[in-house]
Amino acid sequence: MVCHSSGKFVIKVDVFMEYLVNLSRDMTVYAPLKRRSQTVFDVLRVNDIIQLDYGMTMLSPTRFLFPPRETIFNAKNRIKESSDSFVIEAEDISPGFLPTKQVIAGIHPHDMHAVLVLDRVFLSGDFVDEDYMRRRDNTVIVVMNQTQVWDTCFSYSMGTGPFFNSTGGCDLILTKLGDELLAEPVSKKGEGIVEEIKSREATSKDMDARSREESRVVSLFKKEVETDGLPELILNNQDHMIWRMIAEDRCLGCTNCTMVCPTCFCYNIEDENSIDLSRTRRSRYWASCQELNFAKVHGGNFRASRAARLRQFVTHKLSTWVEQFGCFGCVGCGRCMHWCPTNIDLVDIAKAIAKGVRV
């Protein structure tokens, strides 16, 4: 039985991979690829094999929309000297950003939700981040539903996985069913891709297989968190001793949690000058609320203790983010706790507070 109206199709895995490799000759294609012992989102090259069954990547592909370092402007300078001093002024200033077409293929649903979170941060409200917007507009995103679940993943609790069941923000949603892919285009660009490489229309049997696969993956989750009342719980327990206990016992202040988090958006801005001061580059780069000086001003540091900084991270992700942007700042990917050298776990913190545990 063929569902003519479904708009859903089936693609052969090898056809899809070949399509991306061909595409990579004309534009940058980021895909989950084996690099040494890990799966990493990297630039696809001709001999690469795309990993469709991958688990967690250390870094999320959101970094191709909000890069770790980005030039704001490049300038040629003139040096203005006076009798006792000199200043440098920009003579010729040019924006650093040139948008290029790119594809992010194989992004997991929770990371796609992280993109939607960053959209709210950078595109909603009074100020639009144009560099982010232009990257976003020039990016085709293909979501790959999860086939496996790792220990620290709790995206099911956060409503962001393991399958992408929203329709906004991306172009195509894929579900791996054996050696075929169920392809659900959700944009004109996605429809265009499917039109080129589809092998047949999806049947109700394929849709049933999708449901069964989703149930199978959902059943693999070991980690969960109660999100009802979570923002209030965290906000009402800002003086809880757990912040101090965990921070002082275990937090090394390494900033790993914020570097691997797919929704962390904080940045610093810095100027770099050539040694003869003839050129200046102003760039922004990822910052971390776990850095000692993140909230420092002249005369004081508003989060001088590790406890205050840990509390800021957890409170922001699970509580105040909701008031700011109408969604959680946590998508449940589990990266922060996995890459924490001492496995500090924000879900455990929330659960301990909920239980009224006095550590």
Added chain:
Amino acid sequence: MSLLMPRRATVVDIKKETRDVSTYLFQMIDDEPFSFKAGQFNMIGLHGIGEAPISFSSNLLDANSFAHTIRFVGNVTELIRRLKPGDTVQVRGPYGSGWPIELMDGRDVIVVAGGIGMAPLRPVVHELVERKKTEGRFYILYGARTQDDLLYKDEIREWKGKCGVRVLIAVDEEIGDMDLVDEVGVVTALVKNVDINFKEAICLMCGPEIMMRFVARDLILRGVAPSSIHVSLERRMYCGIGHCGHCQIGAKFVCKDGPVFKYNDIKRFSDTLL
């Protein structure tokens, strides 16, 4: 064009206020219109060095010009000290909320400042001195380390003479001239000399958070509504537009939701001394 791309302004005039504070008169170089509210701020940048958030210390003056009163305490401001008239700075802004000038009509007003905290309040005082005259009672409570450390001493003498404006000054130490000083001690000690209708009054305050905490407590005990106390806060900032994350206090971005907050809106969060 990215919002992080700065415009440029020329240093038109520099007035030394104290040993480590000067007021700079800037004029935008391009002809694009520029306007702002008292209480907002600019990111003032030095090319090759960086940017710092600094409040306007004047209202809009002729031909796209405005003042910033700057204390030389950081990487950027220490080098601003070296600028001479004719040099240029980078400007992004105006950013942030302003003082609620519209809420002051017909009410008794208390302006409370500590140290450099007088700078963002100066345009409000200018506005009130010009506009209000005797409409409601108007107090300025201003604390500094010594009389020498007071900003705008000439203007304070003028304000003291204007009818309807009562300026009370507290200093920490009895050093040097004392002719402007009413009290040796903290600003809080001046509140007892304030004779207004506290229940209907509005307070605008900027200074060290610990000062604002105690003044707010005192005012609330005397009947001022917490929502009628407006505080201007300082935080580390890189962007000024709610993206870089550094200035967050709970769910608030000081740069775009503030820097002026109603006391009760901001006091509910951690990591302040309020």
